[in-house]
Amino acid sequence: MSQLKAQIFLGLILMLLSGCNAAFGSSAPPTATIVALPPGSTPTATLTPPPQNTPLPLPSPTSTSTPLSMPTPEPELASTLVTQPPLSEPTRKPSQPLSPPVAAKTDETLSGAWDFNYGTLDWSQRGSALEGRYRWYGGGDTGRIEGNYLADLGQIQGLWISDRDPTEQGFLQARLRDGDSAFDGTYERRTLAGPWCGVRSGQPLPAGCGFSGTWQIRFGSPPNLSGQASLTQTGETVQGSFTGADGRSGEIEGQVKVFSITEARLIGTWRNHQNETDSFEWRLDLTTGRTFTGRRDPGNSEWCGWRSDALTPDPCGW
Secondary structure (H helix, E strand, O other), X not given: OHHHHHHHHHHHHHHHHHHHHHHHOOOOOOXXXXXXXXXXXXXXXXXXXXXXXXXXXXXXXXXXXXXXXXOOOOOOHHHHOOOOOOOOOOOOOOOOOOOOOOOOOOOOOOOEEEEEOOEEEEEEEEOXXXXXXXXXXXXXXXXXXXXEEEOOOOEEEEEEEEOOOOOOEEEXXXXXXXXXXXXXXXXXXXXXXXXXXXEEOOOEOOOOOOOOEEEEEEEOOOOOEEEEEEEEEEOOEEEEEEEEOOOOEEEEEEEEEEEEOOEEEEEEEEEEOOOOEEEEEEEEEOOOOOEEEEEEOXXXXXXXXXXXXXXXXXXXXX
């Protein structure tokens, strides 16, 4: 019985010790080992020391540890604002007169004065649009021309309308040549048509236009005498020379007058190698531009002409 009491007493002591360790945060309580004793022996308590807690290794003073990076504090709003310099007053320049507006450049290739085979022409061009006024040599008719200049093709197309009679009108077309200083084309009037050619005013008409160029001629006196004439028409004035098959030569000069769209008249004087002079009149067929009939004084004899690729007019005179 005494042995039992001793064991109970020992257990109570152990319990008290365990509670004290828990209260004071001491290490784990020792473990009591109860050993059964033989009868008649004195009980002894053997205490087993608690396991020692192994302390965590401290970092060596020589070891290098990476310090924790601290977040960068956000800058204050005021520091993020960009300070703008104060607005400066604009520098005043000395007052200058306003420049006049520059007018848009227009293509005026055809604008200006022109001479054509039986009259004068004054063009006004705005872009591709053409307007003009014409006048026949001698004042037989005046009128207007409306049309277009096709720059890509170098062509003129339009309509002529007579002031004398608005029903007198027709179509015109021509192609520019010689650096836009001349044109060569045709006119139309109802069932009629003919050459329409011209140059810048003051220049001579090219050969084959109007009276300009070389002509084969025939005299009525002496009978059947042939020859050749070389003429130049500048505006309404025609000048040139002629030579007969007999070797006799002379000069001519006259003015062009037009009273009908089918005929241009050259009225002037001739002078031979003996300095004899008298009058003449030629009538150029404007529907072809290839032949003229005529007469000359003295004697009112025939005097006609034709281009080398045309036939002799018949009759030669009137």
